[in-house]
Amino acid sequence: MGSKNISMAVIRRLPKYHRYLGELLDKDIHRISSKELSEIIGFTASQIRQDLNNFGGFGQQGYGYNVEALHNEIGKILGLDRKYNAILIGAGNLGQAIANYSGFRKAGFEVKALFDANPKMIGLKIRDFEVLDSEEIEKYVEEHNIDIAILCIPKNGAQDTVNRLVSVGIKGIWNFAPIDLEVPKDVIVENVNLTESLFTLSYLMKESEEEL
Ligand code: NAI
Structure with missing residues (x-):
């Protein structure tokens, strides 16, 4: 799915997700639940699930989110995979x-x-x-x-x-x-x-x- 249909409110939150996920990677953390992400980022877990569902649901029940995949995908959505x-x-x-x-x-x-x-x-x-x-x-x-x-x-x-x-x-x-x-x-x-x-x-x- 293209990013065309994503609301501006979600887009405005993406850089923050990107930054926090990058910090997790720096700490060698590769997997995180929406609840844990919620604790560090300050959005509610349901907000996080809703936001990230926009991109095809990276979370897996019982596993949480793959930090690197999510970081890369949000980077791509933000156009950060280019110079x-x-x-x-x-x-x-x-x-x-x-x-x-x-x-x-x-x-x-x-x-x-x-x-x-x-x-x-x-x-x-x-x-x-x-x-x-x-x-x-x-x-x-x-x-x-x-x-x-x-x-x-x-x-x-x-x-x-x-x-x-x-x-x-x-x-x-x-x-x-x-x-x-x-x-x-x-x-x-x-x-x-x-x-x-x-x-x-x-x-x-x-x-x-x-x-x-
Ligand atoms: P400054 O006076 O130190 O620098 C402005 C520079 O722009 C000067 O060197 C001047 O020669 C040059 N300049 C003026 N008109 C130009 C033009 N048409 N083409 C090319 N160069 C031109 O001012 P400062 O402190 O760097 O602020 C610059 C502007 O940024 C101010 O108008 C200020 O309102 C704005 N500003 C905005 C902020 C923001 O958060 N959006 C924060 C700080 C300043």
């Missing part, structure tokens, strides 16, 4: 932090180049990269096999940049700019917004104080 080439646009504080994090590459997402519009930034060395002129984005994308653009620029100019990226065939945008981007249907935007997350934390803290 992605990315470019990063906006080599400022956030862009540099992302470019410096080696975990993304280990997970199969390789940043190939960094771009910036500020002449003071162009030519700077950041990790293994020389920051390139953002005027060169289209040329670079056309000459290299780029799948994903990581957007670390302010909201002004973000839509223009995205239009340019789309025009050269970029199909995935990891967007850190605080703006809702408009893209054609076949282009996927995944927004990351730390401020929204922080506001959720603030709300939950407030709510918890009020309950006392």
Whole structure:
């Protein structure tokens, strides 16, 4: 079964399953029941069974789940069995932090180049990269096999940049700019917004104080 019919709520939980199953493998644990998985992951056992049934039921009665098979299968569903080439646009504080994090590459997402519009930034060395002129984005994308653009620029100019990226065939945008981007249907935007997350934390803290 393709992953088309899986609900977004389940998809959003898959990376967490993938991470916990990976940690079990690191500890040489190869078999786990939904109850045990529930204890470590924090979802109910019935939620886990329901979620994992979406992919053809890896669990066997009395055996539990084969951790490696499940980890591989969830990895495949998430598209982690392939490699992605990315470019990063906006080599400022956030862009540099992302470019410096080696975990993304280990997970199969390789940043190939960094771009910036500020002449003071162009030519700077950041990790293994020389920051390139953002005027060169289209040329670079056309000459290299780029799948994903990581957007670390302010909201002004973000839509223009995205239009340019789309025009050269970029199909995935990891967007850190605080703006809702408009893209054609076949282009996927995944927004990351730390401020929204922080506001959720603030709300939950407030709510918890009020309950006392
Ligand atoms: P920064 O000012 O350190 O870096 C931004 C860089 O983008 C600068 O080097 C600038 O020259 C470059 N730039 C601006 N417009 C550009 C364009 N059209 N094309 C190419 N390069 C361009 O800012 P910082 O702290 O790195 O933040 C960047 C953006 O990310 C901000 O707009 C901020 O709102 C957003 N941000 C989002 C977060 C999130 O969770 N989504 C968290 C932190 C920042």
